[in-house]
Amino acid sequence: MNESTLFLITFILYIVAAFFYFTYLFSKKDNLAKSGYTFAFAGLIVHTAALLLRTVESGHAPFTNMYESLSFLAWSAIFAYVLIEGKFKIKKAGPYFMLIVIGLMALASSPLMPKEATPLVPALQSYWLWLHVSVTLLGEAFFAVGFVTSIMYLVADSKEKKGMDVKSSLTAEKLDSISYRTIAIGFPLFTLGGLVFGMVWAYKAWGTYWSWDPKETWSLITWFVFALYLHTRVVMGWKGRRSALIAIIGFLAALFTYFGVNYLLAGLHSYA
């Protein structure tokens, strides 16, 4: 059993999970959502094995090129989702969230992403690679959950406003609160991994903790957007629509930090 086989099995499990979640969405049978959750969980376990095997085979952290990093982001996303669904019972978010995960897995398996493990350049040989990347991506995974629940909020809110009878225990108000609590987990993680660990590592490797490199700047921009989210919400009492919009913008900023910066803006982070 090699890493790419495990990766493929994971991918299939996620697709099956998405299938069950979608059938749940249309038939409203709770058992189907439960099956979706079970397959997602099984996928998470096989995915963990795949990442461990990758680490053993390559001898370094499993996120040093785009393929590895996408696979790890998908893992973090499922991890975050399994936790949040378990805690807040948001199985209705399952189908949409699984779409994001499948998108990440599909991108990772696309032929554009070189898959072979290459030896690390000197700058990446540091335990800070583990700390910096894993914690940051985990934080971003929670932002992704908050993104999905915020969009669901907007939909639920407009339905409720139109007076449509939504036979769901997952009310707009509840979605709003779940978004907040998800971001409340993602924000400290992102701050720790992306900004603090990033600064420590930058200082160790380059002798400067901050150099306004595009990736650094975009992490800061993402951080600012979520800081805005928290302050408008906690101090100014913004809730609902405006709050959800800021959460969506925040996730898009995080996504741009992760993807866009690599392809559109050049800088020190050119290797990942």
Add this chain to the structure above:
Amino acid sequence: MKSFLSFFSSVKLAIFLLIFITVASILGTLIPQQRSPGEYLDRYGDIANFLIRLEFTKLYQSWWFISLLFLFAVNILVCTLTRLSPKLRKAFQPKFETEKKKLLSLKTTASFKKNQNLEKTIPDVQKMLSSKHFRLKTDQNENTAFLLARKRVLGLFGSDIVHLGLLIIIIGGIISGLGGFRTSLNISEGETIPVPQADFKLRLDKFVTEYHPNGSVRDWKSTLTVLEDGSDVLSKTIEVNHPLSYKGSVFYQSSYGWDWKNPTVEIWAKKTNDPDFLKKFELGVGEKAQLVEENIEIAVINFVPDFIIGENNEIATRSLDPNNPAAYIEGWQEGKKVFSSWIFAKFPDFGRMHSDIETDLSFEFKDLKAAQYSGIQMAQDPGVNFIWVGCTLLMLGLFVAFFWPTREIKIILEESQNKTDVTAGGIAAKNREDFQSEFDNIMKSLRR
């Protein structure tokens, strides 16, 4: 002063500044920073001068961006301080609630009767709350008692700790910007150089490059020795991610290269009439060697790594890389120059010897070696410790703010006819759903 305070204590200003700084930061990633004016002219045409004048081309160091950051810092400071004293009062001078009505107007409430008198009820309630890690204050009259139970009071100050951390980070950033110094040093093996802006010297003892099996570089290692007043103080082998730190200067392995300006040139002397004749020399620029039998002294006078003839027929080098290495040699006999020639490593037939004497000697530029130098980035950053303190406070504050929510339960116990009326109200600023269920559980077991 008052209007100054009210201006800077407004959260609206904070939000406005946050948006402004975010938009400016985005602009800075879209406009390439710190390039030459010519590049901007090519890229932006007419508006290039406008961008340069408004310092959009070095945005993060511009007066207006730094002013925004400064305003933001003042805003954070004033906002935090003006909100601090009510919080301190709440934390250190908590009040009992004596009116049932007020308790019942809270979001989380309970009221029930207990079939036992006040004397028995008080310790029951106290025990229950203590077991849930609440700290208690009790005030007892004849037939009423007031209880105040709180835990995680630090949670009130999470955002203040975050803001304090941020301010310290901003101060550290200013100190780094004003007092920081960075430069790169190229040192060859065996060389000792004075460290700029410091009172010690640095010697490179050894420099090695390690490779992966596939030929890519695994690591560069420089063994450095710090010298003070001519004697060795300490030695350390640095590599990427493992710098050397001494007296506020930090030395980072950052690059490597070869010193092609001063290589050692290998020259073979041959004779056209004597195929067995071969003499080899390895000479640096300015060094000499003897051809004893011929009574000739040869010297390498000049060297260029990338030979080119410039506009005015002068010899120059196109680059610092050994693309077309050429050496200028001279031959001397009894104090008189007798021949000279440029010889080329890549074009052995190209050399033209200008000779004043009859000779069948010819010289070939066979090889060249250069000392490898280690590229070391040096940084002095007096602000960096502020950054780490600030980051620690920032993380601590975030943890406290999100995961250490203050919980407060106020209870009024009133005895009548050997029974006790229990009225309780709970206050939680965060995660109310969780608190509600904790509160309900506590009340449920108190009812029993």
